Amino acid sequence: MQIGDIMTRNVHLVRPEENLQYAARMMAEWDIAFLPVADASGLVGTLTDRDIILRAVAPGLDGETTKVADIMTTNITYCFDDEEPEAVLNNMRSLHLRRLAVLDRQNRLSGVVSRTDFARHGV
Numbered sequence: 802m803q804i805g806d807i808m809t810r811n812v813h814l815v816r817p818e819e820n821l822q823y824a825a826r827m828m829a830e831w832d833i834a835f836l837p838v839a840d841a842s843g844l845v846g847t848l849t850d851r852d853i854i855l856r857a858v859a860p861g862l863d864g865e866t867t868k869v870a871d872i873m874t875t876n877i878t879y880c881f882d883d884e885e886p887e888a889v890l891n892n893m894r895s896l897h898l899r900r901l902a903v904l905d906r907q908n909r910l911s912g913v914v915s916r917t918d919f920a921r922h923g924v
Contacts, residue, residue, distance in 0.1 A: 805911060806886075807914065809914070813827060814837050815836045815869055816838070817869050819868065820866065821853055821857050821867045825850075843910070844902060846869075846870070846874055847902060852874060880903055893916065901914050
């Protein structure tokens, strides 16, 4: 089994120029807490509900004028779709991460893997 076998493939993306209100509505509509951020060059960051709370809401930024690019995480932690699940899960645990972007070996976004995906597949 590889990460590609357990990851979520149907991933919703957000663009860096979108405002936070749009991103938050997207998260609410799809009941997700993590959005990969992509532009024409590919994956450029990630945005979580926690990012929105800590980096935008807490300091009082305006959700309509603040862009995703202003608060997204640009130091992207990811894994590859052909990696072994156990190794990826151990890495996520050591980094205290709940989800990761999954790339193919051409560095294109393939999906997202979460701790729930591991549990669902008995890893």
